[in-house]
Amino acid sequence: MEETIEGYVDHIIFRNQDNGYTVMVVVTEDEELTCVGSFQYMNEGETIKAFGHYTEHPSYGRQFVMSSYEVIVPQDSQAMERYLASGAVKGIGAALAARIVRRFKEDTLRIMEEEPERLAEVKGISLRKAQEISDQIVEKSDMRKAMMFLQQYGISLALGGKIYKQYGPQMYHVLKENPYQMAEDVEGIGFKIADEIAGRIGILPDSDYRIRSGLLYILTQASAEGHVYLPKKLLLRRASALLCVEESYMEKHIMDLAIERKVVIKEIMPGEEEQEQIVYASQFYQVELHVAQMLKELDLKEEINQDKLKLQLDELESAEEITLDEKQRQAVMQAASNGLLVVTGGPGTGKTTTINAIIRYFEQQNEEILLAAPTGRAAKRMAETTGYEAKTIHRLLELSGMPENQTKKGIHFERNAQNPLEADVIIIDEMSMVDIFLMHALLSAIMPGTRLILVGDVNQLPSVGAGSVLKDIILSGQFAVVELTKIFRQASQSDIVVNAHKINKGIPVTLDNKSMDFFFLKRYDANVIIRVLIALIQNKLPKFVNATPYEIQVLTPMRKGLLGVERLNMVLQQYLNPPDNQKREKEHRQGLFREGDKVMQIKNNYQTEWEIRGIGGIRIEKGVGVFNGDTGIIREINLFAETLTVEFEERRFVEYPFRQLDELELAYAITIHKSQGSEYPAVVIPLLNGPKMLMNRNLLYTAVTRARKCVTLVGDEKIFWEMEENQMEQSRYTTLDLRLKEIGLQQEF
Numbered sequence: 001m002e003e004t005i006e007g008y009v010d011h012i013i014f015r016n017q018d019n020g021y022t023v024m025v026v027v028t029e030d031e032e033l034t035c036v037g038s039f040q041y042m043n044e045g046e047t048i049k050a051f052g053h054y055t056e057h058p059s060y061g062r063q064f065v066m067s068s069y070e071v072i073v074p075q076d077s078q079a080m081e082r083y084l085a086s087g088a089v090k091g092i093g094a095a096l097a098a099r100i101v102r103r104f105k106e107d108t109l110r111i112m113e114e115e116p117e118r119l120a121e122v123k124g125i126s127l128r129k130a131q132e133i134s135d136q137i138v139e140k141s142d143m144r145k146a147m148m149f150l151q152q153y154g155i156s157l158a159l160g161g162k163i164y165k166q167y168g169p170q171m172y173h174v175l176k177e178n179p180y181q182m183a184e185d186v187e188g189i190g191f192k193i194a195d196e197i198a199g200r201i202g203i204l205p206d207s208d209y210r211i212r213s214g215l216l217y218i219l220t221q222a223s224a225e226g227h228v229y230l231p232k233k234l235l236l237r238r239a240s241a242l243l244c245v246e247e248s249y250m251e252k253h254i255m256d257l258a259i260e261r262k263v264v265i266k267e268i269m270p271g272e273e274e275q276e277q278i279v280y281a282s283q284f285y286q287v288e289l290h291v292a293q294m295l296k297e298l299d300l301k302e303e304i305n306q307d308k309l310k311l312q313l314d315e316l317e318s319a320e321e322i323t324l325d326e327k328q329r330q331a332v333m334q335a336a337s338n339g340l341l342v343v344t345g346g347p348g349t350g351k352t353t354t355i356n357a358i359i360r361y362f363e364q365q366n367e368e369i370l371l372a373a374p375t376g377r378a379a380k381r382m383a384e385t386t387g388y389e390a391k392t393i394h395r396l397l398e399l400s401g402m403p404e405n406q407t408k409k410g411i412h413f414e415r416n417a418q419n420p421l422e423a424d425v426i427i428i429d430e431m432s433m434v435d436i437f438l439m440h441a442l443l444s445a446i447m448p449g450t451r452l453i454l455v456g457d458v459n460q461l462p463s464v465g466a467g468s469v470l471k472d473i474i475l476s477g478q479f480a481v482v483e484l485t486k487i488f489r490q491a492s493q494s495d496i497v498v499n500a501h502k503i504n505k506g507i508p509v510t511l512d513n514k515s516m517d518f519f520f521l522k523r524y525d526a527n528v529i530i531r532v533l534i535a536l537i538q539n540k541l542p543k544f545v546n547a548t549p550y551e552i553q554v555l556t557p558m559r560k561g562l563l564g565v566e567r568l569n570m571v572l573q574q575y576l577n578p579p580d581n582q583k584r585e586k587e588h589r590q591g592l593f594r595e596g597d598k599v600m601q602i603k604n605n606y607q608t609e610w611e612i613r614g615i616g617g618i619r620i621e622k623g624v625g626v627f628n629g630d631t632g633i634i635r636e637i638n639l640f641a642e643t644l645t646v647e648f649e650e651r652r653f654v655e656y657p658f659r660q661l662d663e664l665e666l667a668y669a670i671t672i673h674k675s676q677g678s679e680y681p682a683v684v685i686p687l688l689n690g691p692k693m694l695m696n697r698n699l700l701y702t703a704v705t706r707a708r709k710c711v712t713l714v715g716d717e718k719i720f721w722e723m724e725e726n727q728m729e730q731s732r733y734t735t736l737d738l739r740l741k742e743i744g745l746q747q748e749f
């Protein structure tokens with residue numbers, strides 16, 4: 001039941017500057033009451049009328065939770081003095097407040113707003129200071145009016161604060177004319193929220209702004225599925241479902257958006273004769289085109305004396321005591337004579353060995369070499385196997401924190417076209433994980449003349465972000481590509497590798513468990529499967545692969561369902577990190593986080609700060625950026641400060657305010673998609689059923705190749721066979737290959 005209280009803010013106990021969450025003591029006629037809520041503009045000394053409800057907090061007792069409030073103009077001179085003395089107005093302290101109120105009594109506030117020059121009548125206030133005080137009062141009252149206006153439409157004060165900060169007094173105009181503008185300008189407002197606000201304000205469902213904003217929203221959303229464009233038919237179908245507006249009515253809006261250069265329309269030929277119109281959000285089109293141009297510019301050919309090169313290779317082989325196979329030799333030779341080279345191959349085909357040989361070759365030429373990979377883990381592995389420093393691509397490009405208001409406009413790297421990387425050769429590993437945006441940032445920082453070598457396994461699932469860059473580069477046929485096919489890792493050593501290659505080729509895998517590292521446990525009931533998973537993680541596997549239960553990863557195809565990530569995490573949490581008096585908890589969404597839980601960051605956050613802590617928790621290094629797929633352990637939940645601290649790899653600690661917890665998820669089980677680019681000592685994969693589209697060869701291959709020492713599949717072997725057979729990949733709408741071919745053709749003429 002909503003209740004109302006009236007009183008003045010005696011003092012503020014706690015305030016979170018980021019989200020405005022405030023704990024304060026309000027003195028009403030009857031009591032001193034603790035009140036909580038999110039407010040950007042609350043000041044000590046203000047008299048307020050607040051709406052909300054009472055609760056009983058387990059540690060802090062009775063509280064009033066405020067959902068909204070109004071500031072009441074202080075009526076009596078005592079309230080007025082209290083307000084002015086609170087520090088709410090810069091330049092007025094207690095003594096001056098007393099003098100002002102003594103002079104103007106109940107009329108004080110009116111005089112401040114309407115005849116501010118009269119403040120100068122008070123000793124110690126010059127005319128200029130009087131004007132400054134008046135400006136502050138006016139601004140505060142404008143802001144308050146704005147907040148009250150926004151509250152009518154159910155806009156929270158936290159969001160309201162952001163809207164006011166962006167537009168100032170222009171806010172009324174934006175809301176009335178085109179609230180969808182906010183989805184482009186204001187962090188925290190997307191199409192959905194803007195649409196809700198628009199609905200309350202009375203904007204009609206078929207308004208032009210609504211339809212255009214909805215169309216752009218669908219295109220941006222599609223990038224979250226990996227697409228760079230959508231076929232026009234599909235765009236219209238999705239937009240119609242979202243907006244409940246006829247498809248035919250929206251056609252002209254796509255044209256209008258194209259004229260305004262917000263979208264790009266192109267034609268492609270998916271089949272033999274029919275043409276199909278496709279639509280890109282402009283920035284996606286530009287990024288893809290620019291990537292294609294930059295790739296082409298990098299690909300400078302160099303005439304190399306082949307005989308001399310062969311001799312050099314022979315020397316290199318004897319110095320390194322290795323015999324490269326034909327393909328590996330080719331890779332080094334191609335690296336020497338092309339500005340851009342792709343090396344691809346499955347597990348154990350000698351990619352790393354080839355990278356090493358390439359490094360040695362360029363070392364001999366006294367060339368400067370840089371190594372990088374898309375994830376921290378992949379970079380670490382690259383450094384270990386090459387003995388060279390390897391960084392994440394983000395670090396290589398010197399990601400710098402960005403001001404808050406720029407987040408809608410993308411991220412900023414210190415290394416870019418104006419300040420390119422200084423190197424002769426750049427080698428990128430795990431290229432299948434690089435999306436079109438990261439590729440764009442990388443290429444922007446590389447000057448033609450620098451060699452770029454891209455190494456990866458093209459049969460892995462494509463990147464989480466939009467595009468299928470590696471595959472498209474290969475498909476375009478425009479660059480030197482060396483495909484490594486021979487498996488070097490000894491067959492007797494690793495069935496994981498042998499079976500991965502079989503899966504990739506569609507050769508049936510023997511599931512007889514006569515292996516040392518590849519097992520299939522046949523079970524046909526979801527709950528039985530879960531029991532087996534728990535036994536494997538708790539008892540069997542840690543000893544078998546010499547790891548902790550935390551290092552053993554459950555990988556599952558789906559999010560939903562009996563064996564989906566969500567349910568598995570709830571059950572596994574119960575068994576692997578059960579409730580304990582010593583462990584604090586924080587409820588979140590449907591479940592909860594507990595100290596000791598294994599968690600994963602589920603979106604890239606380029607701003608979040610981390611610190612590396614040494615002995616005694618002392619900070620020894622700090623930086624920014626936590627990325628999609630980073631996993632860690634919850635070390636502390638602080639219910640008072642409302643923070644949750646996670647330790648990620650390499651002792652990187654990150655403190656999450658509770659409002660940022662949407663970026664975290666339990667990670668006892670994760671989807672196979674999320675596991676890309678990571679390796680674990682052992683993986684356990686439940687397989688029972690799932691949608692045909694998803695359950696394909698690619699997915700099985702990626703899951704199996706995540707394991708270093710042991711793969712255990714638990715479930716129905718029929719599903720395994722079906723996945724092996726199913727070559728249908730989830731297609732991605734991308735056109736990097738087309739753009740590259742087009743540029744290739746232009747260059748020929």
Ligand SMILES: Nc1ncnc2c1ncn2[C@@H]1O[C@H](COP(=O)(O)OP(=O)(O)OP(=O)(O)O)[C@@H](O)[C@H]1O
Pocket residue numbers: 322323324325328345346347348349350351352353354488489
């Ligand atoms: N030409 C070669 N002669 C002998 N052994 C080789 C050769 N090339 C690679 N190997 C060996 O084969 C194994 C796998 O090679 P490498 O690690 O380079 O492959 P990879 O493709 O990087 O594998 P993964 O993707 O699994 O990391 C290694 O033990 C390596 O020493």
